[in-house]
Amino acid sequence: MYKICVFSTIYSYRWVKKCENIKIDNINLQIYIYDDLSHLEKLFLEKVKTYDGVIFSGQIPYLHIQKQLNEYFSTIPCAFFDITERDFYYKIAEIQYKYPDFSFKHCIIDFLYKENNYLSLKDILLPEDFPYILGDSIDVFGLPNAYEVVYEAHAKLWEEQRIRFSLTRLTNLYTYFEDDNIQPILVTPTFDSMQITILEIMKEIEVVNLMNSQVVAGYLEFSMSQNDPAEIEYRQIALYKSILDFNRKLGTSLITYRSAIHYELITNYSDFLLITNNQQKCSLAEFLREQLSFKVKIGWGIGKTLQEARIQAEKAATYCTGSLTESYILTKENHLIGPLDGDTSIAMKDFDNDKLEEIAKNTNLSLLHLQKIYGLVYKLKKESLTAEELSVHLSISVRTASRILKRLEEFNYASPVSNNVTRAKGRPSKLYKLDL
Structure with missing residues (x-):
């Protein structure tokens, strides 16, 4: 449910x-x-x-x-x-029946913008017959004073006697006109379009x-300076106890398997995101650094099957080359993420946060997402990404990642490039070259 x-x-x-x-x-x-x-x-x-x-x-x-x-x-x-096109034109037919003198060029419609293709009205009307609108983008509705902006746009046109009709989505707009004897025409989504949205x-x-049901495996290997059976046994016991303590502390349920000098962990994707702070900082690595006197390599693998996840986890652990316990992730697409030290923005010499703030303002995208994308490009040393890659690293749906990339493309911060890597089934993923 x-x-x-x-x-x-x-x-x-x-x-x-x-x-x-x-x-x-x-x-x-x-x-x-x-x-x-x-x-x-x-x-x-x-x-x-x-x-x-x-x-x-x-x-x-x-x-x-x-x-x-x-x-x-x-x-x-x-x-x-x-409001769908069907909703809109159904309402227009009703208005034209009720008001025979209705004309588009003598009205304002505040829910037409490029994001909904102006409900195809630009394909039907001549430019001189097109209605007044708030602007070309839906972004005007994201302004802090959006209600006042919409009201003032309507009121100004009425004051200048350019319009005879106001079509609005704002159910409370009529309250702004209570003293002006103006009755806006409310257009709302129909029952059918609401069902489509749901x-x-x-x-x-x-x-x-x-995504949350993806199989995630962990591979934990402790370091050994010499082949000492007693020391191996001690480290096995100490590591196993620490994993149990970590489970109790975080409230997760990591399934644990023991081998000679390593442990295998199995968990679900949502718990994995909790443990790794959305693939940014590994709390298990932090915990083991505090509890153990020896280094542990932690590799996380994501796969469609348990076997695939195990292979990816063991590969990821090989990237742990530092002197302290650290953690890496290898996704099913073979994308390496790490070390998971929490420094998602990375200390980069050419990092320009002012520039990213400008991009965030221009595109109405999250500054945090842009910082993560910039850090990802820097860390992976690649300027081109697909929506699938972005969704994995930002822990968002592919659809949301695709919207972000298309938004960047719209404002010339990304451009589609030829993708020579094809998938076994379906079309190749669209590759975007980023220019942040």
């Missing part, structure tokens, strides 16, 4: 509540009402750990949480109820669950 929560204002609840009547197997839907955006932040932080997915009633709350709480936003599938987020949840 997938648990999905829906965040709505009291104004939007009038149409959002229709989603409670949507009958989809394995879905448990709960609606929460928020008073303002600060209240929404508190609710989101409270619910994000207990639900599998989140749906927002519109663009403003979605973009606000994406911007303000991105580190939590990116850990769970999120979406917002959007089904889409259900698919994203299934993808996340599939």
Whole structure:
């Protein structure tokens, strides 16, 4: 059973509540009402750990949480109820029937932007007949004062007598016009489009669950300066005890197998992310450094099968060449991550955080994600990545990684390049050359 929560204002609840009547197997839907955006932040932080997915009633709350709480936003599938072309043209037919003098060039439509292809209206109308819009990008809804910006855009056009109709997605916009005798026309998602959104987020949840069900193996090998049976036995016992103590401390359940001078661990992907702090810092390595007087090589392997994960883990351990206990990861795509020392941004001479902040502002992407991507490029010594590679290293879905790369491409911070590596099945993964 997938648990999905829906965040709505009291104004939007009038149409959002229709989603409670949507009958989809394995879905448990709960609606929460928020008073303002600060209240929404508190609710989101409270619910994000207990639900599998989140749906927002519109663009403003979605973009606000994406911007303000991105580190939590990116850990769970999120979406917002959007207006489809079918919803839009159904409403336009209704408006034209009710108002025979309706014309597009004498109205403002605040939910048209390039991200939804202007609902194909640009393909139908001549430029001189196109309606007024807020701007070419959905980003305007992510501004801190988005409600005021939308209202002022409508009010200015009314004041200048350029329009006779206001089409809006904001259910509370009418409250801004109460003293002006202006009644905006509200356009909301239909029952069918809400059902489509719920089904889409259900698919994203299934993808996340599939990732979490990947097999992860650990390979722990302790160092031996000489072939001393008594010392080997001591180190075996000491390491095994430390693994048990670590399990109790963190609350994980690492399945442990003992061999001559190494141990094998088996765990699930979600526990692995917990142990490695989303593949950034290995808490097991830290714990063993404190508990043991000898070095331990820790390799983590991710695979589709247990055998594949074990092979990757043993390979990863060979990269532990330092003098202290350290940890590396080798994914099923043979991508090496490590050492997991927590320094994800890496001390790089040419690291320009001001530049990344500028890119974050231009693209509306998370600065933390950009820093991780930059650190990843530096660490792997490769400038080109696929969405699949990015998803593994950032612990996000492939779909989200693809959106990030496409967003960077849109602003000329990434460009698609020829990918000569093909997969056994399906199309080759699209490769992007990054320019950060």
